[in-house]
Amino acid sequence: MIAIIVLFILSALLMYIWNQKRPNNFPPGPPPLPIIGNIHQMPRGHFWIGVNKWxxxxxxxIGLSVLNFFIVVITGVDNVVAALRKDEFQARPDNVVTREKMFGKLLGIFFSSGEQWSSSRKFIVKQMGAFGK
Structure with a gap:
């Protein structure tokens, strides 16, 4: 009986460790804790100051893990512009929380993909250009 319990605990632990592994080619970042990831290290108040330090x-x-979600934070104007321009960067994660907040759709430049992303980007670039004049 004890052997079965130990085997169950070990298999659950191995499954947990396997699920915590960072994806291949994931950017470097602060080391996460099990389950909560980097949530305890998130800067409070002035978020950008903490991100600048990272x-x-x-x-x-920077690669972060928050409650089993992997997040990539991009810093620097040139890097952000490159990420918003290239097609390789336009895919966004599809999750329940995002869809719930967006009324069942992935909207906006940061949440949409494909044609929706392209049209959102064109609109924002046009509006930002008009705003700067």
Missing amino acids: SEDYGPI
Whole structure:
């Protein structure tokens, strides 16, 4: 009986460790804790100051884990512009929380993909150009 319980606990632990592994080619970032990831390290108040410190330590592209979601933070104007322009960067994660907040659709430049992303980007670039004049 004890052997079965130990085997169950070990298999649950191995499954947990396997699910916590960072994806291949994931950018460097602060080391996460099990389950909560980096949520305890998230800067409070002035978020950009904490992200700026991370960018000094880990580079302009930072990988974080928050409650089993993997997040990539991009710093620097040139890097953000490149990420918003290239088609390789337009895919966004599809999750229940995002869809719930967006009334069942992935809207806006940061949440949409494909044609919706392209049209949102064109609209924002046009409006930002008009705003700067």
